[in-house]
Amino acid sequence: MSDAFQIGPFLLKMSMLAVIVSLSLGFVAISAQLTHNRKMKAAVIELLSNALGLGFLVWKFSYVLFYFSKAVENPSSILYFSGGENGAMLAVVAVVIYLTKTVRKKAIPVPFVALGIGTGFLAATGVYQLLTVMLEQSGMWYHVQQVAICAFFLWWLHRAKEGLIYLAVWLAPVMWFAISQVYVHFFVPNRESVFAGLSQDQLMYYAFALLLLLLSKRVKAIGGTTDEEIL
Numbered sequence: 001m002s003d004a005f006q007i008g009p010f011l012l013k014m015s016m017l018a019v020i021v022s023l024s025l026g027f028v029a030i031s032a033q034l035t036h037n038r039k040m041k042a043a044v045i046e047l048l049s050n051a052l053g054l055g056f057l058v059w060k061f062s063y064v065l066f067y068f069s070k071a072v073e074n075p076s077s078i079l080y081f082s083g084g085e086n087g088a089m090l091a092v093v094a095v096v097i098y099l100t101k102t103v104r105k106k107a108i109p110v111p112f113v114a115l116g117i118g119t120g121f122l123a124a125t126g127v128y129q130l131l132t133v134m135l136e137q138s139g140m141w142y143h144v145q146q147v148a149i150c151a152f153f154l155w156w157l158h159r160a161k162e163g164l165i166y167l168a169v170w171l172a173p174v175m176w177f178a179i180s181q182v183y184v185h186f187f188v189p190n191r192e193s194v195f196a197g198l199s200q201d202q203l204m205y206y207a208f209a210l211l212l213l214l215l216s217k218r219v220k221a222i223g224g225t226t227d228e229e230i231l
Contacts, residue, residue, distance in 0.1 A: 018131040023052070026124030033119040033158065034112065043108050044116040047099070054098055055091040062087035111165045118157055126150030142187035149180050168219045175212035181205040 027045060034041035062083030064071045071078055083090065103113055129146040136143075156173055163169050182198070182205045185191065194200050 014135055018128055018135070021131065022124040022128035025127045026120040029123035029154070030116045030120045033115060033161065037112070040109065040112045043106065044112050047102055047106075047108060047113065048116055048120060050102075051095045051098055055095045058094045059083055059087045059091040062090050065090075114170065115157065115161055115164055119154065122150045122154045122157070126154065139187070139189040142184060142189070145184045145187065149177070149184065153177055168216065171212050171216040171219065175209050175216065178205045178209035178212065182209070 027049070030045060030048065031041060034044060060082050061078065063078055063081050066083050066086050067077075067081070099113070102108075103110060126147050129143045129150065133140055133143045133147070153173065157164075160169065160173075182202045185199060185202045185205070188199070188201075191199050195203060198206065
């Protein structure tokens with residue numbers, strides 16, 4: 001999605017437009033998922049909107065932190081560049097800290113937050129992958145499978161949302177989502193294997209799936225399959 005179009009004095013890339021549309025529909029999905037509890041819906045949407053804004057600002061302006069000399073030499077570069085992958089990692093840390101502190105401070109039930117995050121992530125990712133299929137010609141099979149995976153787990157969230165106050169209910173589906181990512185990343189164009197035929201992203205998802213499997217067994221061992229609440 002390298003094409004761009006002009007809106008007045010601004011040049012907007014198609015990739016950025018796809019991100020904006022995807023995030024917007026992600027919040028629409030969250031609103032639809034939490035429709036039976038208006039108070040919690042408003043609290044969760046506000047929380048996640050603030051977290052998203054914080055993450056963007058940290059990612060964008062971390063350019064100053066990681067490329068200080070360039071930012072000093074050319075301050076206008078701050079508007080055009082970001083902190084890249086390091087900035088994204090820093091943004092994730094900032095968002096996690098913000099969510100943890102705010103959820104505790106405002107006493108927002110964790111299951112509602114988790115449901116909102118899961119719904120928004122899957123909806124936004126699915127829409128973005130669908131737009132990519134429509135606007136790009138390469139890696140189509142990868143993107144189509146990602147759309148199918150997101151649609152399936154969105155369906156599962158909708159069906160299982162009443163029972164998602166239990167930790168064990170979340171573990172298996174999240175583990176299978178990670179496993180699905182190991183599989184689907186075999187179809188990434190120009191994939192580079194790092195170890196045992198797996199790419200760096202696949203190794204990360206594989207390790208995450210193993211961690212969830214161990215955690216699931218631990219929960220069952222202490223009798224938390226039905227009584228262990230997220231809270």
